[in-house]
Amino acid sequence: MATIRIPTPLRPYTNGQSDLTVSGETVGQVLDSLVQQYPALRPHIFNENGELRPFVNLFIGEENINDLQGTTTPVKDGDRILLIPSIAGG
């Protein structure tokens, strides 16, 4: 089980929760579990073809998954995954 940190703008879709424990052996599986638990998150994270939207940044610890193996990056028990928003105005 990994912990995934939900950014402020997405917390309305997770009943206000900021840290969720989700199962999965890869980042992709963790995300699938997440959107099954909270279906309202799906259109914010995935496009109509089920692909990760281009601005969705995911980190395991300090590492961007794009610098690892993308959504097939393995996830270990206790890993902390960060879902990072872009930076708004100013």
Added chain:
Amino acid sequence: MDVDLSRSLFGADVAVTPLRAVGGLETLVGNTPLIPLRRVTAHLPSTVQVLAKAEWFNPGGSIKDRPALNILRTALSQGKLHQGKRLLDSTSGNMGIAYATFGAALGIGVTLVVPANASPERIAILKALGAELILSDPSEGSDGAIRVARQMAAQQPERYFYANQYDNPANWQAHYCTTGPEIFQQTKGCVTHLVAGLGTSGTLIGAGRYLREISPNVQLIAVQPNSPFHGLEGLKHMPTAIRPAIFDESVLDQTLWVETEEAYRMARRLAQEEGLFVGISAAAAAVGALKVAEQLEGGTVVTIFPDAGYKYLSDKALWGI
């Protein structure tokens, strides 16, 4: 400080201030080119033109030179910022770069709260300019940075002048005094629509107020992300964000809600079809401007391109590289 703001704001007579060393750089702020979009507008009738204000021509590389300089000058003239005090603000990057640029030129220390997920390019530029950086929780975004800056300002009022770009009227007044008049003059008074993205909202509120006064029928149109979770760096989704005090919705005629992917596609089109290598907020503004223009039989639509694309190069998904 003895600064006549009404005369010297961005003008050539800054030498009247005791801070003699900054005259050159300050005089380069504003008076940016207004560039017609030609190929991405090829489907429009010849009676409709779309013009983009190329704000990366400012010395600090973005539109934020205008409000940063005015906020600094206003604080100096009011005695709120003086030797030994540091300017403090939260920023997504461009405002910080502008503060750091003019802070360096004026000899004023600059402390910035920046979300830790700011692009590496921005963080590197801020460090190169000598700014002190406080990195805030990336999950909390810009609003988290605002909260940290507020707390620091409250805890150490003797150390910091809290510039507070979101609530400081000197922000929109910069655009009222410069951006608005420039647009009116460059279009020879023909501007019919102004379309701009909302970050602090200072650009559209300030330039819009000026244009509305001088040309009451001009339409003022805001561009916002269509979702609270988006990739339009620099733009705010106002319904879910800390609302800037300077944001006066009554000034606006309309808001267009833009999807991130539309703006990404437009960023690539502007680069490859117009030779305009602009940032993501500029691309979102262009999406909005084209939507407005497509509804017109005639008109002059002006939009604002806040910065160039260089600071977004590490975002490979944006450029498809």
